[in-house]
């Protein structure tokens with residue numbers, strides 16, 4: 001059996017991590033893990049339970065008993081709570097802002113990290129977020145860091161929201177992103193940054209397919225011969 005590796009993709013919101021992560025996982029036949037969805041899930045469930053996030057004991061008790069289920073397929077990463085799929089609810093603007101607020105809490109970060117490591121225990125994963133190559137999987141064989149100009153990232157996020165029938169003025173989207181970027185990059189616990197060995201890709205002028213091709217080229221270069229994707233690998237875009 002071919003060895004199964006861990007591939008990480010980090011970067012700010014709207015840099016293309018989710019699209020590229022999903023496509024790359026489908027091309028490699030790997031599991032796709034979206035860590036941002038887990039921070040969103042904690043924010044969503046904490047709000048539902050009216051949990052006081054400043055109460056360390058209550059937060060700990062909540063996280064210890066919180067056992068969402070996950071599935072990953074060519075459409076993306078899905079989460080269920082108490083038998084109900086909640087993934088679409090996690091994209092709402094209030095949950096989005098709340099997610100970067102819960103993400104500063106070390107106890108929340110350790111909960112998410114533990115879940116990700118458990119799901120990745122057999123390797124064969126593409127995992128994306130802010131600290132996957134630096135903190136969650138420092139041993140990952142291949143690491144990427146995606147970035148893009150703020151206005152391009154805001155335009156992409158605006159399109160995502162339109163699809164979900166959320167209309168926000170473009171300046172509000174850019175403001176929301178800039179605010180989250182600042183919180184994610186300046187927090188004490190696992191701030192957003194590129195791992196030293198990550199390949200940095202500026203996706204401002206690239207489409208997802210072009211980014212995936214660069215990633216596949218890097219994977220072929222880094223992994224031992226015969227362990228990366230075949231040169232002729234067909235992209236299964238699902």
Ligand code: C5P
Nearest residue numbers: 035036037039099100103129130131180
């Ligand atoms: O990637 P996404 O926009 O879904 O992430 C939502 C929020 O979760 C981010 O703004 C960030 O605050 C947090 N996050 C994080 N570390 C990760 C992934 C996401 O802090 N690895």
